[in-house]
Amino acid sequence: MSKYWEKYDYDDALSRGRSNLPQIVADDDTRFEIPKIDSEVEGNRTFINSLKALMNTLHRKESHFLKFLTNELGTSANVEGQRVILQGKHSRNQIQKALERYIELYVLCATCNKPDTRLEQNDRIMMMRCEACGATQAVKALK
Ligand SMILES: [Zn+2]
Known part of the structure; x- marks a missing residue:
């Protein structure tokens, strides 16, 4: 009997663990x-x-x-x-x-550190716009 329950708990935990996994990863701020x-x-x-x-x-x-x-x-x-x-x-x-x-x-966005950014040329200034948090920042122009 105890064996049955051990097995049951184990399988249950395993399947729960598996079904929870993608959510855990998505909720977590996965490192870039x-x-x-x-x-x-x-x-x-x-x-x-x-x-x-x-x-x-x-x-x-x-x-x-x-x-x-x-x-x-x-x-x-x-x-x-x-x-x-x-x-x-x-x-x-x-x-x-x-x-x-x-x-x-x-x-990488200087505000939220996410890589979801775009570079935009504004006159002579290159701006980086973050699509994750909306922050914009000037970036150094390349010569
Ligand atoms: Zn950002």
Whole structure:
């Protein structure tokens, strides 16, 4: 008898746990996961794969990030189909760090820290508007 109840409780808890799971995740402020850079060094150049797709998930233009990245790394970049070619050898870690800085400056809302933001050019000032909390803030222009 006690065995039956143990089993019953266990199954019940399990199915309850399972059905509650999606709600728990949705209620929780799930941490924004920073996408991972996929790059490789070949000779004297560095290739970044699928950067456009990665930037699409952030609702940012590949060209905007590349401006930032080439400033950070002090190099130049060409886009060739799905690949970006950087002059010189740059470790994946360096590029990843630059992406993280970019996200901090140009993607995450300073008010609520969510990534649901859009960049808008207002005259000479670039504004970031948050779709989650409605905040707007000026962001540093890229040269
Ligand atoms: Zn916000």
